[in-house]
Amino acid sequence: MNFHSIWVVYRKELREWLRDRRTLISTVVVPLLIFPVLISGMISMSSVLIGQAQKQIPKVMIIGGEDSPDVVAALRANKELEVVPYADNWKKQISEKEIRAALEIPKGFQASLENGPAETIQIDYYLGEIKSEFGAEHVESSLKSYRDDVIKKRLAASNLPATLVSPFETKKNNVAPPEKVGGASIGSFIGYIVIILSMTGAMYPAIDLTAGEKERGTMETILSSPVSRLDLVLGKFLLVFSASLTTAILSVTSMGISFAYMGRTITTNSGNHLDMNLGLASVIAVFLMGLPLSILFSAALMTIALFAKTYKEAQSYLTPMTFLVVIPAVAAVMPGVELTPKLALIPILNTSLICKEIITGTYHWNSIILIFASTCVYAVVALFIAIKMFQRESVLFRS
């Protein structure tokens, strides 16, 4: 191995890479823009959809209740509900989003309030439809406040204190640090994006430096120079790795800044603001865990692209590879998928899972070491295969 030759090859590849707009877009522009765009998209989506759903007064329908005028009057008096006249096709109206919810008051409801037994009012809504869910929540809270009024009146009539039925109050208070709160919501998503971007950042340089060279006819030119094939492949690999790393660094930086400045405006379902400041330690840790994965991607993509004779052929080989990366990365985002010793050995999935934990501020050192070491082993194997492939004439001169 000759470090001078590797450096000369690397420097030349870097110079060419910096002059190639196509690869610069995938390596620099995309990672810088993706987080601000995604977050502003999330913010506008949440403010538009949730805000609209919350602001609009839900239309609800009362089914029955002719013999229970008090509860109907209480519902009609609620300014946050618009009670529409009864229609037989109320189920269809909910499904077609014409009304948001309906409530079925059983016969003799008011009478049973006096004499028991307790009856049930059923609230009908459209599960998964956010406006209908909000409408059902409004109806439920309206009924609860009516129930509280009934209880208060009964207690007052019996000269009993209100504290008889509520001897104490409860109050929820978040004690988790802000990065854990933010991380729990976005942790899995961040690992996924960083992994995907470090692969796409490596993809175009990997093609350009292998199949691209073959197609342009420069492969034979460089093979006729005294540089050894080992030095040549290492110089090229370092460039692909640099591209992947640049993408990872830019995406992590862009992610950190975007969440710090824009994430605060994201609100949770309970109406609280999320503090998305991830903390420098988390950002650095995610980056470090991504390092061996970047090596793995760079070496694997170069090896596969080297088999192709043209740029297009290499693209058709590498496109299915994207799915191989996306599937484990997405699997880690699924709710309930947690890190186990077996999963810690599956490349990509393991890094994605550990990033999820790291961002919530949880550091399981045994898992971190196992994942880092196993990904390093995969990376070294991939690099070894890439070196071997560069020494095979049947691959370099495939016709």
Place this chain on the structure above:
Amino acid sequence: MIEARALSKSFQDKKRGIIRAVENVTFTCRPGQIYGLLGANGAGKTTTLRMLATILEPTSGTAVLCGYDVVEHPEKVRANVGFLSTATALYPRLTAQEMVEYFGRLNGLDEPTLKKRIDEIFTRLDMNNFRDRRCDKLSTGMKQKTSIARTLVHNPPVMIFDEPTTGLDVMTARTIIGFIADCRDQGKTIIFSTHIMSEVDRLCDHVGIIHGGQLREEGTVAELRAKYAEHNLEEIIVKVVGPHLANSEV
């Protein structure tokens, strides 16, 4: 000095099985001489030249260039060889000067020597007006000059040319031919393949006629003309190759 010793190369093909591209090719080319390797397309010329340039490894046999064995010391062989073919393209996003500098550095030239050498070559080949232009913006002639400068930058004692004028216009081809003649006058050992017989007439001291991967005939141009009683080199090739056509043509 080039000594090819029973050079052989086989390839494995899924449909056709083992293909013997070159078989037992032996010849010698001395300093100050130009050896012309002639033959039809697919005869084995490019494979032979690629083995000499250590781009391909021989299946059996070997070659010695400037005292270095192509199998044992391929990197040392390459450091003593300038290889130019129609398949050796330029890096499109580098300038002509950067292209030549790159190969100078890979050949271990230090920066002051490299600068001096580039100035010499660029002046000799009249390249100074496009030295900072990117290779993808160069004309065919400029590209070919840049390729020549690339092969010359480390002043190698052996030059290998694989059909260097194929597809070039008359003026560019003349530049290349003049350059090859210059190399011979400087005492370099030169081997080149071509389909253009006027180039052979003008340049070659020795020729080897290759067909079906085997060297079928060898000698000086005068010797071959006398042996086959034929002045036209094309006719000589046909006479040499003719008896073997039935065996090799599919």
